Amino acid sequence: MNTPKQAVVDVQKICERMDWHKLLPYFHSELTLDYSSLTGYPSAKVTAKELVDLWISCYSQFDYTTEKLDHFVIKEENNEANIYCHMRKECFKRDEENNVWGAVGTYDIDLIKVKHQWKIRSLKFILKYQWGNLDLPLPAVDAIKSTSK
Incomplete structure (x- = not known):
């Protein structure tokens, strides 16, 4: 049996390795996705498959990505849990100045x-700041925006 933290860490590792076929079991069949702090669009209900397809589209915009999670605050009661954690992501694209x-x-x-089995049923990203070439993530942001329409 996994723990809530292990489920979240596993998802992060699977994404970094782009082992997309391993992701679906980590998500509830329908979940709430909220990237509003990055996109300006409201949260949306998506299926697990729609989320995986979205992430494949987003990650394919880059040649390499890395994401580090830390400072986990975990609240667990019965069969529900909430995790709050810090995130730092870096994305690299060849052939860009x-x-x-x-x-x-x-x-x-x-x-x-x-x-x-712990399954993610809601995922909210809260952007604190970004740096580098702010045009690089625009195709990924557009893909995320399309889920909110």
Whole structure:
């Protein structure tokens, strides 16, 4: 049986390795996705498959990405959990003059235990600041915006 923190860390590692076929079991069938602090668009309900497809689209915009999570605050009660953690992401794109974009923020993540497995049912990213080439993430941001329409 995994823990809420292990589920979140596993998702981060799977994304970094781009092992997309391993992601679906970590998500509830329908979840709330909120990137409003980055996109300006409201949160949206998406299916687990829609989220994975969205992330594939976003990550494919870059040649390399890394994401570090730390300072976990975990509240767990019965079959529900909330995780608040800090995030630092850096994305690299070859053949661009200014080829790095980075962001620092926090995640607020709700999970539910289903058949002894923790699943993410809500994911909110809160952008604190970003740096580098702010044009690099625009195709990914546009893909995220399309989920809110």
